[in-house]
Amino acid sequence: MTSGSDRRTFDAIIVGGGIVGAAAARALANEGLDVALFERNRLGFGASSRNIGFVFLHGRKGVSLDIARRNRLLLDTFYDEMGGDFEYRRNGGLVLCESQGQLSLIKEFVDARRRDGLNIEFIDRQSLLELAPDVHENVVGASFCSEDAQIGTATVVRALAGSAVRSGATVLEGYEVLEILTAGGRVTGISTAAGRFEAPIVVWATGPWHRMATSSGPLELPVKSMRNQLIATTPQLPRLKCVLYGAICLAAYTPLVKDLPSFSPDLFDRRETKAGECMMDAISQRSDGSYVFGGPVDDAGFSWEPDVDGVGRILRRFVRLFPGLSASGFKESWAGRIPYTSDNLPIIDRHPAATGLLVASGFSFGNSSALVAAEGLADLAMGRPKSALIAQLGIDRSTLTNDFSYSLG
Ligand SMILES: Cc1cc2nc3c(=O)[nH]c(=O)nc-3n(C[C@H](O)[C@H](O)[C@H](O)COP(=O)(O)OP(=O)(O)OC[C@H]3O[C@@H](n4cnc5c(N)ncnc54)[C@H](O)[C@@H]3O)c2cc1C
CATH class of the missing domain: 3.30.9.10 (D-Amino Acid Oxidase, subunit A, domain 2)
Structure with a gap:
């Protein structure tokens, strides 16, 4: 789905074309931002296309249940908007x-x-x-x-990216982001093998590839x-x-x-x-x-x-x-x-390393959280206050530690 152009300057750049990046591209494009999504392989190449498709509220509690419930509502709305154009079974x-x-x-x-x-x-x-x-x-x-459901996650990724493109976004497959560019404490864009692209907002949504190279050095997320x-x-x-x-x-x-x-x-x-x-x-x-x-x-x-x-x-x-x-x-x-992550909740926040750098990382249940993430990223990109839900997913929360004993709950 490469909808490329020769343009080099955007309002916002999304790095990563999984369910989170595709949802973010759509949400930011719907805000009227000029968005480009960079995917180094093909859309959904990572966790999102290898996924078994559970939208599983059964095992969610507390904040993660709140996220999953909100996400199901957003999925329902998106499904209706798309005229049922992705795999979605609401059978429990x-x-x-x-x-x-x-x-x-x-x-x-x-x-x-x-x-x-x-x-x-x-x-x-x-x-x-x-x-x-x-x-x-x-x-x-x-x-x-x-409340459980099933999606074809790869079909949702393509539907989200398609919707983003219809709202004016540019989707570039086969473009690896090599570095996030910063100057004077602000994000200025990204570099790729095809050169530099400018934007004052960069969203890092690269799933399991959570290390970031920036002009001022590497950044490691607790993922x-x-x-x-x-x-x-x-x-x-x-x-x-x-x-x-x-x-x-x-x-x-x-x-x-x-x-x-x-x-x-x-x-x-x-x-x-x-x-x-x-x-x-x-x-x-x-x-x-x-x-x-x-x-x-x-x-x-x-x-x-x-x-x-x-x-x-x-x-x-x-x-x-x-x-x-x-x-x-x-x-x-x-x-x-x-x-x-250590508390099994994603990180959706501004990164303190540079103004304009947004992070959407650590999604263990992306089918039940990507649209919530996109909603939160749109608020962050537009300078609006965080919702009560997103405020609990900050990068500085105390439950983010280096104790990574894995459990799904
Ligand atoms: C086998 C399996 C089964 C799963 N089953 C479920 C399930 O049933 N229900 C559920 O909710 N969750 C499930 N998950 C988890 C779910 O898949 C993830 O939560 C979700 O896909 C994460 O989405 P993402 O967009 O963050 O990451 P990804 O889908 O991994 O997307 C990241 C993208 O970033 C790209 N990228 C990385 N680095 C760069 C770069 N430098 N430049 C450009 N692009 C880059 C990658 O190519 C990739 O396409 C499963 C995961 C796996 C692996």
Whole structure:
């Protein structure tokens, strides 16, 4: 979608064409700013196109639930505005109760989440089969949250970028930003292999690539990333009505379950889980009918590749949970990196290093936060006060530390 021109001067430059950068480009262009988005590869190349598509409020609490709820409203509005021109299924989401032994925990989880104000209930096996007909016969029920949804994140990125272009933005794919240019404590633009581009506002939205080179030296954000491996089948008949997690995801949403009376790490099937990683057992069926299933979340250096061991374990989990799908064709496997911060909230703020430098980084649940980020970035770019939500996502908040023990909650 390169909508380039020979122009070199803009009101605002966005660095990074993932869901956050594309949403930011649209929001700033809608403010009447002359915006250019620079993506070094192609739109959605990073975490956003490797994503499994969960819009999962089920596991959100406090500020992150507030963000996710606001984001769902904004997604609804954008979907209507686009005439339904991206993949968006508003059918809720499930966490499976895989055995009688997990029943008390899942019911306590549902009760606790209801007290947090979530629209969630426990459903028995019969109701579950209407949503997920192929689950293993041992699965006794599930928690069901009607606020959950599913998107094709790559389709949303393209819809956002397309909308930005229609509002006058320039989208440049294949342009790597090498440095953010500053002078006298202010941002002046960026440099690329194709030369310099000027703008008084630069938004850094590069997902897992969180190190910034600036004229006055490198900047490091308190962000890390974890590898997540996934597999996809060939297209199958459409049967799975909504996104779902196996019960083991609750071990990754630790803060939400660790104080529940029935919680014990021994409740989960860890046969395919290695020490030091989270196993997610996330499954969705895409609009083309293919199932996506994943997968281990681990550090793995800065690897973007799946490995044989990880893919093997995903496939064994998949067949155990969905034995009826074991004859499905295997299509592909891939990996991506999930950015995250110590408190699992993104950073959306002005960077103190230079006036005009805005940061949108550390998004571990970008499907449920990118549009909120864009709204906040528009306020920052226009010099308006931060909303109450964005004020909690500042770069100087005390919960941003170097303790990166990963949990999804
Ligand atoms: C396998 C996987 C599954 C996931 N599943 C979910 C899910 O179900 N639900 C959910 O909410 N979240 C999920 N996530 C997390 C979600 O994908 C991220 O929160 C979101 O995509 C982050 O978006 P982003 O725009 O910040 O980063 P990215 O999508 O990574 O975009 C950053 C972009 O910046 C570009 N870039 C980097 N450096 C430069 C540079 N110097 N110059 C120009 N461009 C540059 C990159 O090429 C990239 O395209 C998942 C992530 C992964 C990896």
